[in-house]
Amino acid sequence: MTLYGVGLGPGEAGLVTVRGKAILETADVVYSPGRLSRSVALTHVDESKIGDLDFPMTKDEEKLRSAWKEAAAEIAPNARDGDVAFVTLGDPNVYSTFGHLRRTIDAFHPDVELEIVPGVSAVTAFATAMGVEIEAGAGLSLREAANGASPTGPDRLILFKVTDAPATHEGLVEAGYEVSYGRRLFMEQGEMLVTDDPSELEERDYYTLAYAEKADLEVEQATAAFRTDTGSADTSGDAELATSEESVTDGGERDPQRNATGSESGSRSAPSEEIDGATEDGLLDLERAEGCEHGDCEGYW
Numbered sequence: 309m310t311l312y313g314v315g316l317g318p319g320e321a322g323l324v325t326v327r328g329k330a331i332l333e334t335a336d337v338v339y340s341p342g343r344l345s346r347s348v349a350l351t352h353v354d355e356s357k358i359g360d361l362d363f364p365m366t367k368d369e370e371k372l373r374s375a376w377k378e379a380a381a382e383i384a385p386n387a388r389d390g391d392v393a394f395v396t397l398g399d400p401n402v403y404s405t406f407g408h409l410r411r412t413i414d415a416f417h418p419d420v421e422l423e424i425v426p427g428v429s430a431v432t433a434f435a436t437a438m439g440v441e442i443e444a445g446a447g448l449s450l451r452e453a454a455n456g457a458s459p460t461g462p463d464r465l466i467l468f469k470v471t472d473a474p475a476t477h478e479g480l481v482e483a484g485y486e487v488s489y490g491r492r493l494f495m496e497q498g499e500m501l502v503t504d505d506p507s508e509l510e511e512r513d514y515y516t517l518a519y520a521e522k523a524d525l526e527v528e529q530a531t532a533a534f535r536t537d538t539g540s541a542d543t544s545g546d547a548e549l550a551t552s553e554e555s556v557t558d559g560g561e562r563d564p565q566r567n568a569t570g571s572e573s574g575s576r577s578a579p580s581e582e583i584d585g586a587t588e589d590g591l592l593d594l595e596r597a598e599g600c601e602h603g604d605c606e607g608y609w
């Protein structure tokens with residue numbers, strides 16, 4: 309039988325893949341490493357099938373290794389006797405806790421069959437939520453910007469763990485980037501926010517990313533010439549292009565209102581609901597204050 313690493317997508321139950329949902333529905337046990345992944349999984353599986361694992365909020369590698377060994381020892385026998393799933397937000401192979409589990413299983417329980425079901429990663433979901441188009445050949449780099457860091461280099465950057473947006477912003481703007489931010493994109497819990505104003509993000513929230521693009525970046529695309537002065541396309545087929553025959557540079561132009569299908573872009577409030585006896589709002593406050601306690605960032609905070 310098999311251990312499935314199932315990517316749940318960014319946090320809306322409707323963005324779990326069809327295959328991921330089928331695995332969750334048939335698995336004997338579904339392990340979740342955190343409160344958010346658990347709540348997404350619960351849309352597709354009965355609570356009685358959920359197996360919680362305990363991960364310490366520490367950077368102490370010894371403690372982390374021992375937590376992963378314990379988790380693998382709990383999961384392995386169930387994966388020999390039946391099908392089990394380990395869920396992660398986003399994609400299991402993108403910057404995820406699942407990598408730790410896979411390596412620990414490989415080391416200590418190499419007979420366990422393992423299969424990965426990809427999920428919609430924040431690495432791609434951000435583009436839709438923030439109205440960014442990544443064209444073919446674009447150099448895009450994924451970096452970490454915790455505690456106000458401002459990594460620079462390529463023309464385009466996705467920055468994870470933006471915990472001090474104002475400080476990160478300052479460094480990036482100084483280095484010639486235009487920056488926009490996405491918080492809790494396509495997440496059922498909390499408020500989705502897309503903004504280019506870092507002062508709106510002063511409150512720390514682990515689920516915040518940034519997209520930075522060199523301000524002088526010019527992208528020439530053939531279809532940009534279809535644009536008219538009014539912004540609406542001319543559909544007559546043979547009409548003169550309203551602007552000119554010159555191609556228009558449209559790299560970096562963003563219109564989040566036309567994106568984020570399924571949930572309106574900009575600010576969105578999820579209903580407050582009761583989870584494990586505490587209100588969702590209360591737990592979210594706690595997570596923010598503590599830097600993502602039980603928020604699926606174990607080992608990666």
Ligand SMILES: C[S@@+](CC[C@H](N)C(=O)[O-])C[C@H]1O[C@@H](n2cnc3c(N)ncnc32)[C@H](O)[C@@H]1O
Pocket residue numbers: 318319396397398399400402403404428429430431467468469470490491492493494495514515516517518605608
């Ligand atoms: C450890 S990485 C997890 C990535 C995940 N495995 C994926 O594929 O999306 C966590 C970071 O991803 C970003 N992130 C993940 N989900 C997000 C979301 N729904 N909205 C905004 N940022 C998100 C945040 O920057 C967060 O600090």
